[in-house]
Amino acid sequence: MKPIIAIIGAGAVGCYYGGRLAEHGNDVHFLFRSGYDAAQSRGLIVRSLDGDFTIPPDRLNAHTHPSQMPKADLVIVTLKTTANDQYQPLIAPLLHDQTVILTLQNGLGNEARLAELFGRERILGGLAFVCINRLPDGTIHHLDHGTVKIGQFHGPLRPITTQIADWFSASKVPCQILPDLLYGRWEKLVWNVPFNGLGAVMSKTTDQLIATPQGRALVKSLMMEIIQTAATQGVKLPPEIADLNIAQTRSMGAYRTSMQIDKQENRPLETESILHQPLAAAQAAGIATPYLKVLYDMASLD
Amino acid sequence: MKPIIAIIGAGAVGCYYGGRLAEHGNDVHFLFRSGYDAAQSRGLIVRSLDGDFTIPPDRLNAHTHPSQMPKADLVIVTLKTTANDQYQPLIAPLLHDQTVILTLQNGLGNEARLAELFGRERILGGLAFVCINRLPDGTIHHLDHGTVKIGQFHGPLRPITTQIADWFSASKVPCQILPDLLYGRWEKLVWNVPFNGLGAVMSKTTDQLIATPQGRALVKSLMMEIIQTAATQGVKLPPEIADLNIAQTRSMGAYRTSMQIDKQENRPLETESILHQPLAAAQAAGIATPYLKVLYDMASLD
Numbered sequence: 014m015k016p017i018i019a020i021i022g023a024g025a026v027g028c029y030y031g032g033r034l035a036e037h038g039n040d041v042h043f044l045f046r047s048g049y050d051a052a053q054s055r056g057l058i059v060r061s062l063d064g065d066f067t068i069p070p071d072r073l074n075a076h077t078h079p080s081q082m083p084k085a086d087l088v089i090v091t092l093k094t095t096a097n098d099q100y101q102p103l104i105a106p107l108l109h110d111q112t113v114i115l116t117l118q119n120g121l122g123n124e125a126r127l128a129e130l131f132g133r134e135r136i137l138g139g140l141a142f143v144c145i146n147r148l149p150d151g152t153i154h155h156l157d158h159g160t161v162k163i164g165q166f167h168g169p170l171r172p173i174t175t176q177i178a179d180w181f182s183a184s185k186v187p188c189q190i191l192p193d194l195l196y197g198r199w200e201k202l203v204w205n206v207p208f209n210g211l212g213a214v215m216s217k218t219t220d221q222l223i224a225t226p227q228g229r230a231l232v233k234s235l236m237m238e239i240i241q242t243a244a245t246q247g248v249k250l251p252p253e254i255a256d257l258n259i260a261q262t263r264s265m266g267a268y269r270t271s272m273q274i275d276k277q278e279n280r281p282l283e284t285e286s287i288l289h290q291p292l293a294a295a296q297a298a299g300i301a302t303p304y305l306k307v308l309y310d311m312a313s314l315d
Numbered sequence: 316m317k318p319i320i321a322i323i324g325a326g327a328v329g330c331y332y333g334g335r336l337a338e339h340g341n342d343v344h345f346l347f348r349s350g351y352d353a354a355q356s357r358g359l360i361v362r363s364l365d366g367d368f369t370i371p372p373d374r375l376n377a378h379t380h381p382s383q384m385p386k387a388d389l390v391i392v393t394l395k396t397t398a399n400d401q402y403q404p405l406i407a408p409l410l411h412d413q414t415v416i417l418t419l420q421n422g423l424g425n426e427a428r429l430a431e432l433f434g435r436e437r438i439l440g441g442l443a444f445v446c447i448n449r450l451p452d453g454t455i456h457h458l459d460h461g462t463v464k465i466g467q468f469h470g471p472l473r474p475i476t477t478q479i480a481d482w483f484s485a486s487k488v489p490c491q492i493l494p495d496l497l498y499g500r501w502e503k504l505v506w507n508v509p510f511n512g513l514g515a516v517m518s519k520t521t522d523q524l525i526a527t528p529q530g531r532a533l534v535k536s537l538m539m540e541i542i543q544t545a546a547t548q549g550v551k552l553p554p555e556i557a558d559l560n561i562a563q564t565r566s567m568g569a570y571r572t573s574m575q576i577d578k579q580e581n582r583p584l585e586t587e588s589i590l591h592q593p594l595a596a597a598q599a600a601g602i603a604t605p606y607l608k609v610l611y612d613m614a615s616l617d
Contacts, residue, residue, distance in 0.1 A: 214517060215516055215517065215613060216518060217616075222616070225617065227616050227617075228617075231609075231613065231616060234612070303603075303605030303606075303609060304605075304612075307533075307605060307610070310532065310606075311517060311533065314517070314519075314527060315526075315529075315530075
């Protein structure tokens with residue numbers, strides 16, 4: 014039997030991964046917060062470097078309220094972290110005893126909060142390595158990458174985790190299982206903190222941030238602070254990943270990060286999960302991260 | 316006899332102060348870098364909260380090259396500091412034995428460079444406390460304030476300094492003589508560093524920067540670092556001037572600083588004189604100024 018999958022927060026990331034899973038024939042239900050009308054009239058249109066596809070309106074299970082949705086085997090949370098205060102009302106109605114919750118959200122603290130609310134055994138965390146935007150007409154534009162890495166918040170590897178990885182892999186989404194979710198989270202922060210943070214505060218795309226030696230030095234200063242902070246949390250990231258991340262970012266071209274887009278569109282920023290949680294970890298550990306501190310202050314200005 | 320006054324760099328500040336001096340009947344010559352054609356055809360049009368005035372084309376001594384200009388009794392330098400490598404060719408042709416050079420430029424290091432080139436005895440520094448923009452049609456828009464504070468770079472007060480203050484005062488420009496020019500420079504940096512620096516890097520007007528408690532805290536952090544750095548240079552600024560500066564900035568409304576405008580118009584920024592010189596002083600003195608460091612790095616990105 015095909016699993017029932019719920020996408021909570023059908024933005025760019027939710028629509029892309031949910032769309033891939035639906036295209037492969039899974040029973041996927043999308044909770045839209047914006048973009049519902051476009052999805053209802055046009056369906057879900059995905060332009061992807063891995064192949065375009067469309068889920069037509071009559072096959073798209075688009076919803077605006079969780080009470081309309083069936084209980085799910087897998088709930089994939091792709092809300093902005095600025096909406097995390099909605100976890101309880103949006104997710105609770107979808108749960109049965111065996112439901113697994115996978116958060117693909119950015120930054121730190123999301124799994125811990127979900128575990129508090131719904132029990133740690135069912136919580137997975139995932140990292141979406143993907144360049145993706147939603148265009149004004151609702152079209153999902155998948156520009157680059159696409160791998161998802163998932164890991165359990167707690168306990169030894171369970172069969173359901175492997176199964177979920179298989180669902181993704183079978184749907185043209187490369188998926189890896191992370192033996193250490195926290196390592197993955199910090200590893201991704203090494204990229205997210207400079208590119209999302211500086212991108213939002215300075216209104217610069219990734220390529221503009223690393224176009225000059227000064228820009229690369231600034232980005233690297235932030236990366237090294239994250240690597241140092243991760244070490245205080247028992248996560249030993251090799252320092253070489255700073256240069257490696259910068260080199261890989263060059264291949265992405267002129268990419269607007271989600272935080273830069275949020276800033277330009279006057280939406281709340283994911284400052285708490287991407288900047289403040291790492292800063293709080295550094296401060297609790299007593300290490301100085303001046304670049305992160307100033308960046309956080311700037312991002313918190315509005 | 317009326318003094319001959321040369322304005323080197325007839326931008327917003329040069330046109331305003333030179334215009335005031337010319338309107339009062341002084342023999343003022345303007346070296347334009349841009350805006351020459353508009354000035355030749357329309358004259359110098361000033362809209363000012365202290366009273367509008369126009370210097371018509373036939374009474375405006377507009378030039379594009381210093382070789383066209385007479386030797387001057389007073390050279391007022393209002394170049395962007397990004398053009399300081401032009402001091403020698405632009406100023407040398409205008410000097411006689413007694414010529415005084417007054418720089419109204421921003422930041423640190425300008426008087427010292429002029430003194431190296433032309434002798435320290437004739438150098439005055441000045442601070443323009445003024446909100447002023449040049450509109451696209453060349454009109455000078457004087458929005459607020461207007462006081463000039465001038466001081467000698469070297470030696471005891473000389474009569475010519477007092478005389479220059481009188482020339483300004485007689486021309487509707489309030490003018491004070493600074494007993495300690497360095498004090499004045501650092502005092503002004505307390506304002507310039509956060510509002511020019513953050514304004515440029517974050518593309519925010521003064522009122523946006525101080526609209527929230529977080530914004531005011533960020534601005535104040537930078538101000539306190541400047542006050543601490545000034546102390547290492549023998550300049551004891553009272554810490555209360557941070558809050559005082561913020562309070563006074565509220566009265567200015569939505570002001571775009573010159574550095575923000577330069578950034579938006581893709582012109583070089585006065586990063587060296589406004590941010591780097593104070594940072595270099597802090598580093599030489601061995602004190603940590605993380606906000607200034609990160610701000611400087613961000614401003615230097617392009």
